[in-house]
Amino acid sequence: MTKFGERWNAGLRELIAEAGVNAMKDAGIPGEQIDALYGGTMASGSLIGQEHITALIADYMGLNPIPATRVEAACASGGVALRTAYMAVASGLHDTVVVGGVEKMTDVSTGDATIALGGAGDQEWELFNGATFPALYALAARRHMFEYGTTEEQMAAVAVKNHANAAKNPFAQFTKEITLETVMNSKVIADPLKLMDCSPISDGAAAVILMPLDKAKEHTDKPVEIVASAQASDTLALQSRKSLTSLRATQVAAEKAYRLAGIKPSDVNVCEVHDCFTIAEILAIEDLGFFKKGEGGKATEEGETALNSRISVNTSGGLKGCGHPVGATGVKQAVEIAWQLRGDGGRRQVKDARIGMTHNVGGSGATAVVSVMRRAD
Numbered sequence: 023m024t025k026f027g028e029r030w031n032a033g034l035r036e037l038i039a040e041a042g043v044n045a046m047k048d049a050g051i052p053g054e055q056i057d058a059l060y061g062g063t064m065a066s067g068s069l070i071g072q073e074h075i076t077a078l079i080a081d082y083m084g085l086n087p088i089p090a091t092r093v094e095a096a097c098a099s100g101g102v103a104l105r106t107a108y109m110a111v112a113s114g115l116h117d118t119v120v121v122g123g124v125e126k127m128t129d130v131s132t133g134d135a136t137i138a139l140g141g142a143g144d145q146e147w148e149l150f151n152g153a154t155f156p157a158l159y160a161l162a163a164r165r166h167m168f169e170y171g172t173t174e175e176q177m178a179a180v181a182v183k184n185h186a187n188a189a190k191n192p193f194a195q196f197t198k199e200i201t202l203e204t205v206m207n208s209k210v211i212a213d214p215l216k217l218m219d220c221s222p223i224s225d226g227a228a229a230v231i232l233m234p235l236d237k238a239k240e241h242t243d244k245p246v247e248i249v250a251s252a253q254a255s256d257t258l259a260l261q262s263r264k265s266l267t268s269l270r271a272t273q274v275a276a277e278k279a280y281r282l283a284g285i286k287p288s289d290v291n292v293c294e295v296h297d298c299f300t301i302a303e304i305l306a307i308e309d310l311g312f313f314k315k316g317e318g319g320k321a322t323e324e325g326e327t328a329l330n331s332r333i334s335v336n337t338s339g340g341l342k343g344c345g346h347p348v349g350a351t352g353v354k355q356a357v358e359i360a361w362q363l364r365g366d367g368g369r370r371q372v373k374d375a376r377i378g379m380t381h382n383v384g385g386s387g388a389t390a391v392v393s394v395m396r397r398a399d
């Protein structure tokens with residue numbers, strides 16, 4: 023992956039080429055051996071005026087004439103690209119595939135980025151009426167507080183933990199630890215969510231190489247296997263949901279992924295979850311079955327999701343601390359889990375990590391994709 027953050031000295035094509043070339047070098051695979059490219063990007067048209075992204079990337083990386091396919095599922099574009107590429111390799115259609123995710127968001131104002139991101143929700147019923155993404159997640163936060171007594175301090179604890187992990191990640195956008203007071207005193211964005219409850223606007227890219235496991239073993243003595251990948255959908259508009267305190271798509275995708283992988287939530291050692299807002303991490307750790315509904319805030323406050331605790335959640339720093347270049351996030355999650363399972367997690371290494379998981383959400387939960395990975399050496 024590239025360093026996430028404000029990358030004013032690199033355009034979209036430089037970012038994805040940096041990540042893609044590094045992934046190919048890391049896997050020891052020259053360009054001639056790549057059979058296909060799958061790329062996740064959410065809003066390159068609105069953000070930098072560039073569509074037809076994957077053809078551009080294949081060309082810039084010298085990979086022509088392989089098929090290059092763009093996958094779009096809002097902030098889950100990267101995770102869905104990973105799953106699509108996984109299916110292509112698992113089916114035998116392609117042998118060696120590069121999967122990338124990229125977004126270049128900081129060339130526009132926060133207002134313009136907010137409008138571009140708002141297209142992931144229901145444009146006509148939500149964004150048009152002022153319901154931006156911070157506003158939609160603020161509704162979920164209020165309802166979780168009302169139903170389960172979750173507090174603003176418990177949400178703030180998510181940000182403190184994720185910034186602490188990001189401080190150990192050289193690729194992260196924010197590399198300083200923060201305190202509970204910093205979060206609580208930061209400006210209100212959409213009550214009760216404050217600046218420090220939000221993921222930032224970021225530039226960045228990530229890439230991984232997928233191939234059949236027996237072949238991967240010829241290239242590395244530390245292969246990581248994707249054992250399951252599942253995806254689900256829900257209504258775009260929050261108003262049509264039965265509940266504001268669960269993401270049904272996450273629950274359905276997770277149930278399926280656990281079943282396909284033959285594991286249960288307590289088997290997972292390390293998980294990258296979609297914490298676009300602090301409340302989103304609380305919803306995720308409940309919906310993924312790590313904690314009972316309503317107990318995610320308390321569990322976070324008590325340190326049960328910290329590095330090397332009951333379950334290490336968002337060791338990369340998550341979207342909150344590592345940054346959230348939307349199309350790149352799902353692939354970055356896979357990169358972080360691969361590093362953790364290979365023992366390459368540096369100062370944020372989870373001890374004896376054997377099973378890892380990624381959880382990537384599009385919009386306010388209209389798409390969710392969950393992938394289970396394990397060490398295969």
Ligand SMILES: CC(C)(COP(=O)(O)OP(=O)(O)OC[C@H]1O[C@@H](n2cnc3c(N)ncnc32)[C@H](O)[C@@H]1OP(=O)(O)O)[C@@H](O)C(=O)NCCC(=O)NCCS
Nearest residue numbers: 097132136139155156211217218220221222223298346385
């Ligand atoms: C929260 C948000 C509105 C803040 O934007 P903003 O008010 O324009 O903030 P600015 O860019 O002026 O930044 C002000 C400062 O806060 C910092 N900052 C900005 N966003 C931050 C965040 N989310 N977390 C921590 N610090 C942040 C900036 O680095 C800057 O610091 P500096 O003064 O030391 O340089 C913006 O980050 C945002 O919209 N986030 C949500 C993105 C989103 O919805 N993603 C999709 C989710 S589904």
